[in-house]
Amino acid sequence: MSHRPTNNQILPQKSEDTKRGWKSVRASWMARNTFNPIRNIVDNMKLIPNPDKKMIALSIGDPTTFGNLPVCDEILQAVEKSLKCQLRNGYSPSMGYDDARDAVAKHYSTPTSILTAEDVFLTCGCSGALDLAISVLAGSGDNILVPRPGFSLYQVLAHSYSIECKYYDLVADRLWEADLLHMESLIDSKTTLIVINNPSNPCGSVWTKEHIMDILKLAEKYQLPIVADEVYADFVFEGEEFHSFASLSSIVPILTCGGLTKKYLVPGWRMGWVLVHDPLKLFNLEVRKGLQALTQRILGPTSFIQGALQSILTHTPEHYFKNSTNLCQNNARCCYEMLSKCKGLKPIMPSGAMYMMVGISMKNFPNFKNDLDFTQNLVTQQSVFCLPAACFQFPDYFRIVLTVPEHIVREACERITEFCKQHYVDINNNNNNNNNNATTTTSNCNGCSKCNNNFGNDENESVKLKDKKMKYEVGSVIINSSKRINDVMEDGQQMLNDVAKHSTDGLHEKN
Ligand SMILES: Cc1ncc(COP(=O)(O)O)c(C=O)c1O
Structure with a gap:
C-alpha cells in the first residue's frame, strides 16, 4: 500500500515499525539552528x-x-481615530498601505536622500525589517559583518539562514567607534553586507559624521551594501547629533531598518520599516523585487497602526x-x-x-x-x-x-x-x-x-x-x-x- 497525498506524489510505504510506534518528529534544520545566545x-x-x-x-x-513613560495623547488619538474609522480592519498590501509608506518616506527624507513610498517596506517591528534586509542580501554560505558588542538578533537571524557572522570590534575607549582596520581584515569574497547599529544597543554610542563617512568609504572600496539598524534614530542626548547613514551616502546602497519602537516608546505595536537608499540604482535589478517578494511570505504590521502612522509621524510633539x-x-x-x-x-x-x-x-x-x-x-x-x-x-x-x-x-x-x-x-x-x-x-x-x-x-x-x-x-x-x-x-x-x-x-x- 502506498500513501497518496493530494498532489498525487507517491510516498514510500511506511514500514510496519513506524506505523506501530512513531519516533519523535524532527524539527527543521532552521528551527534547530535558531537560538538566541541571550x-x-x-x-x-x-x-x-x-x-x-x-x-x-x-x-x-x-x-x-x-x-x-506613558504614550502621549497625540499618538493615542491617532490610533483611536484609525480604529474607529473602520477602514483599517482588513489585510494591507504586503509592503504596507501606500499612504503609510508615503508618510514614512516624507518623514525620513533628507536633502541628500529623498525617499518616495516605493522606497519604504513596512514590517513587523524593526526585527522584521532586519530579517527582510539581511535575507534579501545574504544567504546560505555567505558571511556578514556585525558589531561586537552588538544586538544578538543579527546573529540569530544570520545563523537561522546559515549565514556566518563575522564580528568587528567596537572600541570602548574611542566612544565605541568601530575598529575599521579590524572590520576590513574580516572582509572576504563571501562577505555580502555590513550591519551597523547607530545609536547603539548596548553601547549608547552615537557616531560622528566623520566616523560614518569612514565606514562608508570602506563599504565603497569593497562594494558592500550596508544594513543600517537605526531603530534608535534621533534618540540622542542634548548636545549630540544623529546622522543617518543614508543622509551621508552618495554611492553606497543602504537598507535602513527602523520603526516606532524606541523613539515613540511603543515596542508592542510592532511597527517597523526598511528604507531603501540607493543613489546609483544598484538595487534596481534584483533587490527591490526581492524585498517585495519576501514581504509576501507573511504580511507586515497591523493595519490600524499603519492607518495611524501618518498622524503619529507628523503630530507627535517634540516635548x-x-x-x-x-x-x-x-x-x-x-x-x-x-x-x-x-x-x-x-x-x-x-x-x-x-x-x-x-x-x-x-x-x-x-x-x-x-x-x-x-x-x-x-x-x-x-x-x-x-x-x-x-x-x-x-x-x-x-x-x-x-x-x-x-x-x-x-x-x-x-x-x-x-x-x-x-x-x-x-x-x-x-x-x-x-x-x-x-x-x-x-x-x-x-x-x-x-x-x-x-x-x-x-x-x-x-x-x-x-x-x-x-x-x-x-x-x-x-x-x-x-x-x-x-x-x-x-x-x-x-x-x-x-x-x-x-x-x-x-x-x-x-x-
Ligand atoms: C539595536 C536594536 N535593533 C532592533 C531592535 C528590534 O526592534 P523591534 O522591537 O522594533 O523589533 C532592537 C530592540 O531592542 C534593538 O535594540
Whole structure:
C-alpha cells in the first residue's frame, strides 16, 4: 500500500515499525539552528534575589516596563481615530498601505536622500525589517559583518539562514567607534553586507559624521551594501547629533531598518520599516523585487497602526521625545557619577539610546569568574539585575537600562557600590575594598557563591530567613510573599526567569 497525498506524489510505504510506534518528529534544520545566545546565558544563570531587598531589574530594554513613560495623547488619538474609522480592519498590501509608506518616506527624507513610498517596506517591528534586509542580501554560505558588542538578533537571524557572522570590534575607549582596520581584515569574497547599529544597543554610542563617512568609504572600496539598524534614530542626548547613514551616502546602497519602537516608546505595536537608499540604482535589478517578494511570505504590521502612522509621524510633539531622552541622559549622568567612584568599575558615558555599558575590572574581583558570575551575585546579594555583556559577545562588562525612574536607578547604583566595596580587592596592596578594610572579602559578603555564605545553598541561613516577608518589584509588578525562604527563592527564580524573558528588547530577547 502506498500513501497518496493530494498532489498525487507517491510516498514510500511506511514500514510496519513506524506505523506501530512513531519516533519523535524532527524539527527543521532552521528551527534547530535558531537560538538566541541571550537565552542560553540568562537561563543558565542562578538568579536568586536577596529576599531582604526589592528586586530592581535594569535589564529590560522595554521603555513601557516601569510605567514612567506613558504614550502621549497625540499618538493615542491617532490610533483611536484609525480604529474607529473602520477602514483599517482588513489585510494591507504586503509592503504596507501606500499612504503609510508615503508618510514614512516624507518623514525620513533628507536633502541628500529623498525617499518616495516605493522606497519604504513596512514590517513587523524593526526585527522584521532586519530579517527582510539581511535575507534579501545574504544567504546560505555567505558571511556578514556585525558589531561586537552588538544586538544578538543579527546573529540569530544570520545563523537561522546559515549565514556566518563575522564580528568587528567596537572600541570602548574611542566612544565605541568601530575598529575599521579590524572590520576590513574580516572582509572576504563571501562577505555580502555590513550591519551597523547607530545609536547603539548596548553601547549608547552615537557616531560622528566623520566616523560614518569612514565606514562608508570602506563599504565603497569593497562594494558592500550596508544594513543600517537605526531603530534608535534621533534618540540622542542634548548636545549630540544623529546622522543617518543614508543622509551621508552618495554611492553606497543602504537598507535602513527602523520603526516606532524606541523613539515613540511603543515596542508592542510592532511597527517597523526598511528604507531603501540607493543613489546609483544598484538595487534596481534584483533587490527591490526581492524585498517585495519576501514581504509576501507573511504580511507586515497591523493595519490600524499603519492607518495611524501618518498622524503619529507628523503630530507627535517634540516635548514627548525630549522627555524620554532627558530621562535617559539624567539617568546616565547619575549612573556615571556614582559608578565612576566605584573601584573596579568603569562606566562609559553614553550619548544616546537607552543603555550604558559598565566595564568590570575582573582581576580586582577575584571572587567572581566573569561578568556572568559578577551579575549573578549582584542579584543574589543586592537584588539588582543588569545584563552581563556576554549577552552581546563582549565579556567583562554589564549593561544598564536607562529608561527606569531616577530614584530606582539611584538605589540600584547605591547597591552596586556596596557590592563592589564588599568584593573589590586591591591586587597591588593585597588589600580588599574601598573601605580600606583589611579583612577578607568574605567577611562583608552575605551570599556569593565563593564565600560559602550563599544563603541559597545554606540550610541554616534558610531557616533564619524563612519567615521573613518578601517584597519584589519588577516594573509595576510587586510580589509580596511570606512563604518559606526556599519557596520564595523559587518564586524569585521564576520571577527572574520572567524578567529574563523580557530582559532585553523585543521578541528575540524575550523568547
Ligand atoms: C539595536 C536594536 N535593533 C532592533 C531592535 C528590534 O526592534 P523591534 O522591537 O522594533 O523589533 C532592537 C530592540 O531592542 C534593538 O535594540
